[in-house]
Amino acid sequence: MKSLESKSLVLLRHHLKALRLPTIGAECEKVARRAASDGVDHLSYLLQVTELELLERERKAAERRLKAARLPSLKTLESFDFSARPSVNRVLVSELARAEFIDRRENVLLVGNPGTGKTHLAIALSAAACARGYRVRFHRVTELVTLLIEARDERALLGLRGRLAKLDLLVLDELGYVPASKVGAELLFDVISTAYERTSLMVTTNLPFDHWTEVLGSERLTGATLDRLTHRCQIIETKGESYRLRDAKARIRKPTASVGAGPQEGSIQPPHGGMEGGPRTR
Ligand code: ADP
Ligand code: MG
Numbered sequence: 001m002k003s004l005e006s007k008s009l010v011l012l013r014h015h016l017k018a019l020r021l022p023t024i025g026a027e028c029e030k031v032a033r034r035a036a037s038d039g040v041d042h043l044s045y046l047l048q049v050t051e052l053e054l055l056e057r058e059r060k061a062a063e064r065r066l067k068a069a070r071l072p073s074l075k076t077l078e079s080f081d082f083s084a085r086p087s088v089n090r091v092l093v094s095e096l097a098r099a100e101f102i103d104r105r106e107n108v109l110l111v112g113n114p115g116t117g118k119t120h121l122a123i124a125l126s127a128a129a130c131a132r133g134y135r136v137r138f139h140r141v142t143e144l145v146t147l148l149i150e151a152r153d154e155r156a157l158l159g160l161r162g163r164l165a166k167l168d169l170l171v172l173d174e175l176g177y178v179p180a181s182k183v184g185a186e187l188l189f190d191v192i193s194t195a196y197e198r199t200s201l202m203v204t205t206n207l208p209f210d211h212w213t214e215v216l217g218s219e220r221l222t223g224a225t226l227d228r229l230t231h232r233c234q235i236i237e238t239k240g241e242s243y244r245l246r247d248a249k250a251r252i253r254k255p256t257a258s259v260g261a262g263p264q265e266g267s268i269q270p271p272h273g274g275m276e277g278g279p280r281t282r
Pocket of ligand 1: 112
């Protein structure tokens with residue numbers, strides 16, 4: 001009896017492997033023992049193991065999507081201090097985290113001075129979109145422009161454009177730090193106009209709209225780019241002082257304020273300790 005059981009188990013594992021059901025293969029014995037002791041019927045047992053397989057598949061797919069998004073670090077909305085940035089509408093950000101704007105093919109523009117949390121919010125919203133099943137890719141604009149120029153030189157532009165077209169959300173971080181070359185600006189415009197009403201764009205920029213010509217070169221291109229980007233678009237303004245600067249000032253102020261405070265002195269942590277670290281999970 002015992003040897004028959006183990007023979008069936010070997011066969012079952014083989015079949016499950018052929019059917020690509022690894023989680024059921026790993027869990028079936030354990031769940032079967034529990035089902036037998038709880039008096040669970042066959043159909044409920046089958047339901048339990050298939051549920052485990054599905055959950056594990058979804059978890060792995062979310063992990064793959066997050067990796068494919070190539071976020072520069074992992075920031076979360078939980079670690080974003082909204083009280084430090086009153087111009088940012090918390091309700092709107094929570095709504096964007098539900099990613100319905102992606103279904104509506106709307107764009108998101110984050111505008112504000114350096115260090116005011118634009119990239120932090122873009123990363124957190126990208127991660128939220130990945131978790132909800134959307135295909136996301138994060139690019140710094142300068143990096144994407146370089147990739148586009150290289151692809152064009154190598155006659156591989158069609159492939160790159162094809163990969164971008166498969167995305168649900170394309171993040172363009174730091175538009176405006178470096179003026180694009182004429183070719184670069186045109187290739188970038190091509191990406192933006194191809195995405196129009198097909199792929200959502202999330203753009204972060206430190207440039208007010210009336211300065212975009214300085215980066216994109218021509219008035220015509222700037223007008224056309226802004227026209228596409230801002231049509232059906234949510235705008236978040238991160239007004240105020242740089243968070244990094246604020247943080248640094250707080251660190252300088254604190255030691256004097258806490259003179260004689262004892263062993264804590266000199267070990268003051270930033271208000272959101274660990275955010276500058278490497279990738280973190282939610
Ligand atoms: P920007 O993209 O606007 O230049 P970042 O998003 O890179 O700014 O922010 C700079 C640093 O400050 C990052 O480490 C970010 O996590 C942190 N930061 C900015 N704003 C906030 C905030 N409101 N709450 C928590 N951390 C913040
Ligand atoms: Mg930034």
